Amino acid sequence: MASISTIYLSRIIGNPVLSGNRERIGRFQDFIVDLSFERPKVIAAKIKFGWSSLIVDFANISITKVNTKYTIICHHIEEITVPEDNTCLLGKYILDKQIVDLDGRKLVRVNDIRLAIISTGAFLIAVDVGIEGLFRRLAIAKPIKKLLKPFGKSMPSKMILWDDVSTINFGQRGIQLSKSQEKLSMLHPSDLADIIEDLDRKTQLALFSSLDEEKAADVLEELETEAQVHLLEHLPVGKAADLLEKMPADEVADILDDLEEERAEELLDEMEEEASEEVRELMEYPENTVGSLMTTDFISFKEEMTVDDTINELRREKPESDMIYYLYVLDKNEKLIASVSLRDLITADSMTPLKTIMRRDIVKVRDYEKLDSLAEIISKYNLLAIPVVDIENKLLGMVIIDDVVFTLLKTRRRKMKE
Numbered sequence: 001m002a003s004i005s006t007i008y009l010s011r012i013i014g015n016p017v018l019s020g021n022r023e024r025i026g027r028f029q030d031f032i033v034d035l036s037f038e039r040p041k042v043i044a045a046k047i048k049f050g051w052s053s054l055i056v057d058f059a060n061i062s063i064t065k066v067n068t069k070y071t072i073i074c075h076h077i078e079e080i081t082v083p084e085d086n087t088c089l090l091g092k093y094i095l096d097k098q099i100v101d102l103d104g105r106k107l108v109r110v111n112d113i114r115l116a117i118i119s120t121g122a123f124l125i126a127v128d129v130g131i132e133g134l135f136r137r138l139a140i141a142k143p144i145k146k147l148l149k150p151f152g153k154s155m156p157s158k159m160i161l162w163d164d165v166s167t168i169n170f171g172q173r174g175i176q177l178s179k180s181q182e183k184l185s186m187l188h189p190s191d192l193a194d195i196i197e198d199l200d201r202k203t204q205l206a207l208f209s210s211l212d213e214e215k216a217a218d219v220l221e222e223l224e225t226e227a228q229v230h231l232l233e234h235l236p237v238g239k240a241a242d243l244l245e246k247m248p249a250d251e252v253a254d255i256l257d258d259l260e261e262e263r264a265e266e267l268l269d270e271m272e273e274e275a276s277e278e279v280r281e282l283m284e285y286p287e288n289t290v291g292s293l294m295t296t297d298f299i300s301f302k303e304e305m306t307v308d309d310t311i312n313e314l315r316r317e318k319p320e321s322d323m324i325y326y327l328y329v330l331d332k333n334e335k336l337i338a339s340v341s342l343r344d345l346i347t348a349d350s351m352t353p354l355k356t357i358m359r360r361d362i363v364k365v366r367d368y369e370k371l372d373s374l375a376e377i378i379s380k381y382n383l384l385a386i387p388v389v390d391i392e393n394k395l396l397g398m399v400i401i402d403d404v405v406f407t408l409l410k411t412r413r414r415k416m417k418e
Contacts, residue, residue, distance in 0.1 A: 130158030193222035291367035
């Protein structure tokens with residue numbers, strides 16, 4: 001008989017539970033862990049006694065290994081009550097469930113759970129998401145290992161430390177925890193979007209609803225159309241409108257175009273008037289025109305301004321990085337007359353007027369031009385963004401290369417599905 005330092009949950013589920021004098025009194029069902037610890041700590045065991053199950057303090061449980069079998073002893077049978085907050089049954093709520101592998105940035109299935117038993121208690125240290133964990137559950141891992149050994153092969157194994165895991169079973173007891181949400185919020189929005197898209201509809205909504213507004217808006221922008229539509233149809237109108245207000249108007253217009261007209265109108269009515277009007281204007285453009293793809297967020301200046309004035313204005317505005325690929329210069333009638341690159345701006349003397357360094361031979365497109373011409377123009381002139389003007393040459397917005405690439409990829413995916 002030997003004391004053990006690590007154990008797999010699958011190896012003891014269903015095992016007999018003995019009394020202090022080695023009489024069989026029940027069967028082991030599950031562990032309850034307290035997830036508020038840095039590493040989840042086992043605080044109780046669920047044991048089936050006859051027709052009923054009791055929750056027993058883990059302090060009254062000992063586990064030893066005899067040869068290859070585990071012996072579970074319950075020294076004192078007394079049911080306890082564990083708090084619902086920050087606790088959960090390992091087998092019921094984590095084993096066989098989907099979790100987020102934070103390092104791999106993807107969803108994985110838990111095939112087994114590894115615990116460490118030390119002097120201060122038992123702790124959840126890792127989850128097994130590999131083939132070996134699955135075969136261990138079926139009690140065929142060892143025979144398969146022996147079978148593969150003569151061929152110099154090994155069984156694929158994949159353990160993930162609990163520190164690199166985030167649970168996502170938000171509807172279950174004990175799982176919707178601030179620590180899990182903090183871990184998820186550290187992921188890039190595009191990674192979170194990929195994870196959400198792989199979930200079932202109910203869990204998609206639960207996970208997305210757990211994000212703060214800023215993160216949720218960023219993730220919503222990265223999601224595929226189907227997931228965007230599902231979330232906006234099921235989120236409360238007020239919350240959905242708040243998220244849309246934080247997104248670029250052109251992105252919102254694209255999303256609302258895919259919603260049922262009644263729901264889209266409901267959201268537009270709930271949004272702030274200025275943001276709503278901006279989106280409505282973009283939605284009026286036909287689908288394959290430049291105007292349907294442009295963003296109305298841009299920064300413009302007057303040619304009389306100096307370099308110092310311009311830089312101070314940028315500091316006040318704190319624009320997104322893609323808004324300052326190029327700075328546009330307008331006349332008193334808001335007509336586009338030139339552009340200034342950020343490079344020219346920061347290398348010029350502070351008192352230099354913009355008209356001295358601006359470029360008048362600017363490449364631009366009209367709002368009702370077809371999208372087909374955009375990729376060719378951007379490629380030909382090696383542009384990161386291109387300004388969009390109306391028939392009177394008034395600046396309406398700009399199209400960013402990222403949006404052009406995204407639209408091309410989106411169109412390609414749709415054609416592949418067809």
